[in-house]
Structures are given as structure tokens and as C-alpha cells.
Amino acid sequence: MARLRTHLAALAFGMSLALGGGPASALERFVLRLPFLETEITINFADGESAEQLIQASPDLQDLELASGGKLLPLLRQVFLTPLPLETKALLAGSTGQPLLEQALHAATQVVSLEGVELDDSGRMLTEALIRAERRGQPNILGFLRELPGEQASIDLSRLAEVANRLKTNLEEGVALARSLEAASVTPALREPLRPSWSREVVQVSVPHRPKPMRVLMLQPAALGNRRLVVISHGLWDDPESFEGWGEVLAAHGYTVLLPDHPGSDLNQQKAMLAGDVPPPGPEELRLRPLDVSALLDAISAERVLPGSRLNTDAVAVVGHSWGATTTLQLAGGVPVDSRLKARCSDLKDSERNISWVLQCSWLSGVNQAAVADPRVKAVVAVSPPLRLLFDGSRLESRPAKMLLISGTRDWVVPSGPEAIAPMRESKAVRLGHRLVMVQGADHFSLRSFQGESTPAQVGPVILGWINEQLELDAALTFSAGGWGDERGSLVDVSARL
Incomplete structure (x- = not known):
């Protein structure tokens, strides 16, 4: 039953994401194909209004009901008749026509197929189906499916296996590389609990390209510090607090650390989007995020932020995670190009396709305005950046900032093979x-x-060592000297094999 529950959940999710089309008659049936069991389940919507009636009218479901010992009916009730969240309609209505939703729907069509209607990945049809279901008093999955246009929808779960196998393949080389080389040595003092030696403050900073002030979390060393500045950029639908541990390691070693809250793609934006108040982040955010960082540096230089601190804003380090890591690469001189986006986004069977391509492909219309390098950036740490389709690897030699790229061997969202190893190798970085x-x-x-x-951030010492070295500080820890590993032997420099 656990496996069946997974299949039905996948069906409900896929149907709610992937179907789109113009005016047509209501959906007549859907088919769940289970190649590994050499069977398929067909549900005809005309055979009943309730879950009980659908089971009685379907020999396939009757067999499963008997095989499950009567447990199928309660499960179907839960899957099909549980009311959809009130925010669902508002979310879809607010997201209709937005590139991020369109890319998500496009990716979902690899698993879901619809017959008898032309596909439309704008999301408009989904919203209209939900509205009709509500009017009929059926604001649930079953009512929603009944209102979809077309003749037959089907989900082939073997395609899910294909996607999973591709993602697994995209991780294999990273796993092999990490296992083939010696892990970084450990400096025991760097793994001990930090002694708070910094102050913490949240401020609001006005920036010219945003309608409202930007929230910034600041960590300042209590003593004089080294007057050096690090900016940490969070990822999609995240916030500065998720990376405060990174900042604490840096602040404990004399750095002033600023963590801006990117208002167009942060956690609050996600909450507003789910409530239907705002659309998903648009392609313009690809340009606005680096501008957030540059505007923050301008505010410090003009002493509108941290007046009298005498921070060195001519040689700054930037650190980022996920989309925030992509932001750091742009600041360091990475020029986004549209050639790979145009060539590869439409190919659902591309061998390197991964979850992050949904986001990357949504950037297409904003790429030509996203070259926003900041010459003050001299050191970059990019943790799990989506980058394969965005940068072509050229002109690395002209970038003043050196990049440390960090990738996890189990990162299914931004897998190391296509998003880290291949770009580094091809560009001879x-x-x-x-x-x-x-x-x-x-x-x-x-x-x-x-x-x-209780313990310092796992990647805190390697971030610290890289920044110390690139900003040419006279510090005990540098990347080249080592000592930035952890007790588990997890961190491995694989550069020599690229």
C-alpha cells in the first residue's frame, strides 16, 4: 500500500502541474501505467461521482480494493476528496504566464501526457478548471480532474524512473572523484564551538532599484577586526538566517559580514506567492539580485551603512548558495548568455537535465540584461550554483576574482556532474x-x-581559508595550506582531476 500511495500521490501532483490546454470537453478518463507490474489502471469519470462509485465501476480498482484488504477506498477518498488548499487557485492565478511556472509545467509533461487537447504551459487552464470545480462544489482533486479539458490523461511511472536514473548518473562522477582523493586535513581548533565575539544587527537599507528598503543582517566583530567585508547571498525562497552560521565563522575571525534579504526571491516572497498575492520570481531577478549586493557596497562606501567603520570596499568577498551562488558568479564577471538556454531548455531528454534547469530556463528573457559585474569583488565562494546553461565558461582569464566552487555529492537539485564538474573541466578553470x-x-x-x-558550519573553515588567501590576509588558515577539513573527512579538493 505504501507503493500505491506513492503512485497516487505522483498522479495527483503530476496532474495538478502538467496539464494545460484550450477550450475542450471535460476530461473523460485517466490512466496510470505501471510498466514494472505490466499493468495499467483506468478510471472513467463518467462512471461515478464518488470514490466508491469509481471503484465499483472499475475492474482494476476493484481488484486493488480486494488485494488491499479494503484499504484502497479510504486512500482514494483522501487523495481525491481532500479539499485543495484555499491558496491553490490564487497561486495559479498569480503565476499564470510566468516563466518559472511555465518551465515547471514543461518539465512535468515528461511524465504526464494529455490526449484530445493542445497543451498550454501558461497555467491558465489549471486556474479555470479550479474555478469550475469550486462552482460545482467540488474544490478537490477529483473535481479538478473532472473539469480539465481533453479525452484522456495518463501518467507513465516508468518515466519517473528514467528521470531518477538520469539524476543518479549526474551524481556518479562527483562521488567517484571525492572517493579517489584524500580529504582535507583538519585543524581541531576550527571545529570547536565558537565563542561569540561579534555583534548582530538587522537594518533596513534603501536601494535605488527596489521599491522598498532591503533587510540586511549584519555581523560585526566586537574588536577592531580586519576591516574586510564579506557579503553572503541566499538562494531561492530562503533567507539570511539560513547562512548565519557561515557568517559567524567569518565574524569570529575578524570579518564584517552582511547578509542581504533579496526581496524578489526570498522566503517572504514565497509566502506571498503561495497566498496568491504575487507571481513567482521573474527573469528580472537575475539582474536585480547582483544589484542588491552592489547597492549595499555603495551604501557602505557612502557611510549610509556602518558609518565610521572604515571598511575596505575595494576588495570584497562574496559567498552564495544556490541562486545566491549564481549571483556571486555574475558579480565576479560571469556574463550570462542565452545560447545554451535556447538550445537545450526544450529537450526533456537531455542527458544533463536536472531540477535546477527549471529555474535556469525561466531566466531566458532576462539574460541579456544580467551582465552586472562589480569590480570590487575579488573573491568568490559559490556553493551549489545552477550555472550549466547560463555561462559558457569563456573569459575566465579576465575575471579578477578567483572562484571556489563547492558541491555536495548527494545534491539532486544542482547535481555536481553537469553543474560543477563539466563546467570546470570544459573551461579549464x-x-x-x-x-x-x-x-x-x-x-x-x-x-x-x-x-x-553547537559546532561551526561544516564549510565555514574552507570558506574562511579561501577568502583569507584571495584577499591576501596574513592569516594562519589559507586554502592552499589546508587544515579546513572536518572530522568526517567529507571535504575533498578534486581540482587536480579536472
Whole structure:
């Protein structure tokens, strides 16, 4: 039954995401294909209004009801008749026609097919079906499916296996590289609990390209510090607090750390989007996020922020995670191009396709305005950046900032093969001083670190060592000297194999 529950959940999710079309008659049936069981289940909507009637009218469902010992009916009631969240209609209505939703729907069509109607990935048809279901007093999955246009919808679960196998393949080389090389050595003092030696403050900073002030979390060393500045950029639908642990390691070693809250793609934006108040982040955010960082540096230089601190804003380090890591690459001189986006986004069977391509492909219309380098950026740490389709790897030699790329061996969202190893190898980035560190066992979110954790952030020392070296500080820890590993032997510099 657990497997059946998974199949039905996949069906409900896929149907709610992937179907689109113009005016047509209501959906007549859907088919769930289970190739590994050499069977398929057909449900004809005309055979009944309730879950009980659908089971009685379907020999396939009757067999499953008997095989499950009567447990199928309660499950179907839960899947099909549970009311959809009130925000669902508002979310779809607010997202209709937005590139991020369109890319999500396009990706979902790899698993879901619809017959008898032309596909439309704008999301408009989904919203209209929900409205009709509500009017009929059926604001649930079953009512929603009845209102979809077309003749037959089907989900082939073997395609889910194909997607999973492709993602697994895209991780295999990273796993092999990390296992083939010696892990970084450990400096025991860097793994001990931090002694709070910094102040914490949240401020609002006005920036010219945003309608409202930008929230910024600031960590300042209590003593004089080294007067050096690090900016940490969060990822999509995240916030500064998810990376405060990184900042604490840096602040404990003399750095002033600023963590801006990117208002167009942060956690609050996600909440507003789910409530239907705003659309998903648009392609313009690709340009606005780096501008957030540059405007923050301008505010410090003009002493509108941290007046009298005498911070060096001519040589700054930027650190980012996920979309925030992409932001750091733009600031360091990475020029987004549209050639790969145009060539590869439509190919659902591309061998390197991964979850992050939904986001990357949504940037297409904003790419030509997204070259927003900041010459003050001299050091970059990019943790799990979606980058394969955005940058072509050229002109690395002209970038003043050296890049440390960090990737987890279990990152299914931004897998290391296409998003880290291939770009580094093809661009010959290592010859130009850039480096790649793999973290064994890390996924896309496990490297984040929050305020006051019992042990320092896992990647805190390697970030610190890289920035010390690139900003040419006279510090005990540098990347080249090592000592930035962890007790588990997870961090491995694989650059020599690229």
C-alpha cells in the first residue's frame, strides 16, 4: 500500500502541474501505467461521482480494493476528496504566464501526457478548471480532474524512473572523484564551538532599484577586526538566517559580514506567492539580485551603512548558495548568455537535465540584461550554483576574482556532474586558479548553517581559508595550506582531476 500511495500521490501532483490546454470537453478518463507490474489502471469519470462509485465501476480498482484488504477506498477518498488548499487557485492565478511556472509545467509533461487537447504551459487552464470545480462544489482533486479539458490523461511511472536514473548518473562522477582523493586535513581548533565575539544587527537599507528598503543582517566583530567585508547571498525562497552560521565563522575571525534579504526571491516572497498575492520570481531577478549586493557596497562606501567603520570596499568577498551562488558568479564577471538556454531548455531528454534547469530556463528573457559585474569583488565562494546553461565558461582569464566552487555529492537539485564538474573541466578553470571542493554526503540544503549551532558550519573553515588567501590576509588558515577539513573527512579538493 505504501507503493500505491506513492503512485497516487505522483498522479495527483503530476496532474495538478502538467496539464494545460484550450477550450475542450471535460476530461473523460485517466490512466496510470505501471510498466514494472505490466499493468495499467483506468478510471472513467463518467462512471461515478464518488470514490466508491469509481471503484465499483472499475475492474482494476476493484481488484486493488480486494488485494488491499479494503484499504484502497479510504486512500482514494483522501487523495481525491481532500479539499485543495484555499491558496491553490490564487497561486495559479498569480503565476499564470510566468516563466518559472511555465518551465515547471514543461518539465512535468515528461511524465504526464494529455490526449484530445493542445497543451498550454501558461497555467491558465489549471486556474479555470479550479474555478469550475469550486462552482460545482467540488474544490478537490477529483473535481479538478473532472473539469480539465481533453479525452484522456495518463501518467507513465516508468518515466519517473528514467528521470531518477538520469539524476543518479549526474551524481556518479562527483562521488567517484571525492572517493579517489584524500580529504582535507583538519585543524581541531576550527571545529570547536565558537565563542561569540561579534555583534548582530538587522537594518533596513534603501536601494535605488527596489521599491522598498532591503533587510540586511549584519555581523560585526566586537574588536577592531580586519576591516574586510564579506557579503553572503541566499538562494531561492530562503533567507539570511539560513547562512548565519557561515557568517559567524567569518565574524569570529575578524570579518564584517552582511547578509542581504533579496526581496524578489526570498522566503517572504514565497509566502506571498503561495497566498496568491504575487507571481513567482521573474527573469528580472537575475539582474536585480547582483544589484542588491552592489547597492549595499555603495551604501557602505557612502557611510549610509556602518558609518565610521572604515571598511575596505575595494576588495570584497562574496559567498552564495544556490541562486545566491549564481549571483556571486555574475558579480565576479560571469556574463550570462542565452545560447545554451535556447538550445537545450526544450529537450526533456537531455542527458544533463536536472531540477535546477527549471529555474535556469525561466531566466531566458532576462539574460541579456544580467551582465552586472562589480569590480570590487575579488573573491568568490559559490556553493551549489545552477550555472550549466547560463555561462559558457569563456573569459575566465579576465575575471579578477578567483572562484571556489563547492558541491555536495548527494545534491539532486544542482547535481555536481553537469553543474560543477563539466563546467570546470570544459573551461579549464583550474589552470586559471579556480577550485572545486566536493563534500561527501552533502545534499543541496545540508550545508546551510544557522545561528548559534553547537559546532561551526561544516564549510565555514574552507570558506574562511579561501577568502583569507584571495584577499591576501596574513592569516594562519589559507586554502592552499589546508587544515579546513572536518572530522568526517567529507571535504575533498578534486581540482587536480579536472
